[in-house]
Amino acid sequence: MFSFMEMLKSLTPFFTAAVVIVLSPFVRERIPVEVSNYLVSTFKRWLARFCTPHVTVVIEEKGELKSNQIYEAAQAHLHTLISDSRKPKRFKVSKEDRQTASVIDIMKDVDVIDYFREIKLKWKLRTEKGEFPYSPTKKYFELSFDKVYEMDVLDSYLQDIVDRYERIRKEEQVVKIYTCKEKLRAHHYYEQERDRNVNWSYVNLDHSATFDKLAMNPEKKEMLKDDLDRFRRGKALYKKVGKSWKRGYLLYGPPGTGKSSLIAAMANYLKFNIYDLNLSAVLSNEDLRSILLSTTDRSILVIEDVDCCTKFYDKEKKEYTFTQSGLLNIMDGLWSSCGDERIIVFTTNHKDRLDAALLRPGRMDVHVHMSYCTMDGFKILASNYLNIEADHQLYRQIEGLLENVEVTPAEITDELLKSGGTDVVLGGLVKFLELRTLQKAKVAELKELLKSDDNTDVDVEEFVKFLKEEKRKNANAAEAERLLKIDNTYVDVDFDGEGLVKLFKQKKLEDAKAAEAAKVNIQKNHKNHN
Numbered sequence: 001m002f003s004f005m006e007m008l009k010s011l012t013p014f015f016t017a018a019v020v021i022v023l024s025p026f027v028r029e030r031i032p033v034e035v036s037n038y039l040v041s042t043f044k045r046w047l048a049r050f051c052t053p054h055v056t057v058v059i060e061e062k063g064e065l066k067s068n069q070i071y072e073a074a075q076a077h078l079h080t081l082i083s084d085s086r087k088p089k090r091f092k093v094s095k096e097d098r099q100t101a102s103v104i105d106i107m108k109d110v111d112v113i114d115y116f117r118e119i120k121l122k123w124k125l126r127t128e129k130g131e132f133p134y135s136p137t138k139k140y141f142e143l144s145f146d147k148v149y150e151m152d153v154l155d156s157y158l159q160d161i162v163d164r165y166e167r168i169r170k171e172e173q174v175v176k177i178y179t180c181k182e183k184l185r186a187h188h189y190y191e192q193e194r195d196r197n198v199n200w201s202y203v204n205l206d207h208s209a210t211f212d213k214l215a216m217n218p219e220k221k222e223m224l225k226d227d228l229d230r231f232r233r234g235k236a237l238y239k240k241v242g243k244s245w246k247r248g249y250l251l252y253g254p255p256g257t258g259k260s261s262l263i264a265a266m267a268n269y270l271k272f273n274i275y276d277l278n279l280s281a282v283l284s285n286e287d288l289r290s291i292l293l294s295t296t297d298r299s300i301l302v303i304e305d306v307d308c309c310t311k312f313y314d315k316e317k318k319e320y321t322f323t324q325s326g327l328l329n330i331m332d333g334l335w336s337s338c339g340d341e342r343i344i345v346f347t348t349n350h351k352d353r354l355d356a357a358l359l360r361p362g363r364m365d366v367h368v369h370m371s372y373c374t375m376d377g378f379k380i381l382a383s384n385y386l387n388i389e390a391d392h393q394l395y396r397q398i399e400g401l402l403e404n405v406e407v408t409p410a411e412i413t414d415e416l417l418k419s420g421g422t423d424v425v426l427g428g429l430v431k432f433l434e435l436r437t438l439q440k441a442k443v444a445e446l447k448e449l450l451k452s453d454d455n456t457d458v459d460v461e462e463f464v465k466f467l468k469e470e471k472r473k474n475a476n477a478a479e480a481e482r483l484l485k486i487d488n489t490y491v492d493v494d495f496d497g498e499g500l501v502k503l504f505k506q507k508k509l510e511d512a513k514a515a516e517a518a519k520v521n522i523q524k525n526h527k528n529h530n
C-alpha cells in the first residue's frame, strides 16, 4: 500500500492531466465514479502541498521540571528510524567499551525524513544555550510538515510514536539507575534566576540482584515480596482509602549486609527505575522539590545513609541546616503530592542515630533489618557462588562458627569468590571464620584486661584515642594503632594486648612524671618571681 502511494506521488504530473480529463464532462461520464473521485482528491492534496504553508512543531526535551514524554518517544523513534532504514546525510556512530554493536544516532541541525501515510515529515534536532551562564543547554526537536496534515500529525502520528514508546518501555526488561549529574548550583548571583532543571544521568542497572540471590531471612524475603505485590496491585485500594499510591521502606543494618542489593532486587522485581539521590548535592528545599518533581512514576527514590547527610539551606537564616525532620516535612508535603506508583527507600547503618520522627509508626511503612550472615543466608550465597545445592561436609562447622561471630554477607562473598574448587574455597572460609572467632576472643580479653586493671579506669574507646595520639608521637604506637581497630572489631591475631597495656601504663607514668615536673617548674618560677 505504501509503495503504491509513493508510486502515485511520483506520477503527480500525470494526475494533473488526468484531473483535467476528469473534469471535462465528456470523460467523466465515461469513467467509474470511484476513479474520478480518487483522482480529484489526489489532485487537491497535491495542489495543497504547493498552496498551503508548512508548520513546525517544537518538542522540547523538558517541560518546566519534568522530562517531556513526546521528546523521549521521538528520540527513540528517530533512533530506530535511522538505524533501520532512513539514514540522513550525516549521522553519528559510536561504540562504548561494553556495547556489543556500534550505535547510530542523529546529529543536530540535520534533516531526518520520515513518512506517515502519504505525509512527508521533516525532523531536526536543535540546541539552544541557556539564558544564564549556569543554565544547561536546551535541546528540542523541530517537526515540519504540510499544514493540511496538522490534525493527522498531532492526533495520529505523534500519538502513535508515544504509544509505541510506552509499549516498548513497559516490555523492556532493563531497569535504569539515575543519579544527579552534578551539584545543583548555589551561586548566589543566580539564586533567583537559576534554572532548576535537574540533570539526571542514567546507566542501565547492570545488577543481577534478585530476591532469589539475596542472603536474607526467607520469611522476611517472602513478606517483602508480598508487600511489593500488594503495592503493585493496590491502585484501586489506595484510591479508595484516599492515600497516595506510595510506599516507604527503611533499610537498616551494618555496611555490607545487602541494603543496596535489596534495593536493586526490588527494582528488578517491580521493573521500576531507581533514582539515587545524594543529599549532599541538595542545597535547599527548592532543590529537593525540583528533584522530587523531576522523577517519574513507577520508580524508587533512594536516599542512602539518611543519618549522615540531611542538610538544607535555610533561606531566612541564610545558613545550612542539617535536619532529618526537615527532610521528613518536605517529604510529607511534596512526596505525597507528586506522582503515583512510587517507592521511597531510606538506608542507614545506624538506626539509633535517626530522628524519632522518622521512626514513628506510619512514617516509613516497612522497616527491614539487614543482619549479619546466618546459615540460611550462607546457603543461598553458597548456591549462587559455588553451585552447592545440597549439603556439604563443612556446613556443620560453618554453622557453628557463624553462630558465634558477626560476619557480613559481603565478607562471605569475598571469601567465596576466591579461586580453587568448592572444598578449597569452603576450607578457606572456615579458616577465615576461625580467625574472626579468635579475634573476637582477643578483643573480649583485652576489654576484660583493661577493666580489671585497678590502676586505670580507661575504657576501650579512650584507649584507642590514646593510641591515636601516640601514633602522632612515635612509630611504635602507630604500629599498635594499625593492629588495633576496635571499631571494626579487627585485631591482628598476633596482637599483644598485654604489651599494649604495659605501653599504656608506661605512658600514664610518663604523663604523670611530666605533669609533676611541670608543677615543680611552675612552683620554682613562682618562687623566683616572688
Ligand SMILES: Nc1ncnc2c1ncn2[C@@H]1O[C@H](COP(=O)(O)OP(=O)(O)OP(=O)(O)O)[C@@H](O)[C@H]1O
Pocket: 213, 214, 215, 216, 253, 254, 255, 256, 257, 258, 259, 260, 261, 262, 349, 370, 408, 409, 410, 411, 413
Ligand atoms: N544479603 C546479601 N545477599 C547477597 N549478597 C550480598 C548481601 N549483602 C552483601 N552482599 C554482597 O556484598 C556486596 C556489597 O553489599 P551491599 O552494597 O548491598 O551492602 P550495603 O548493606 O548496601 O552496604 P553499605 O551500607 O556499605 O552501602 C554486594 O554487591 C553483594 O555482592
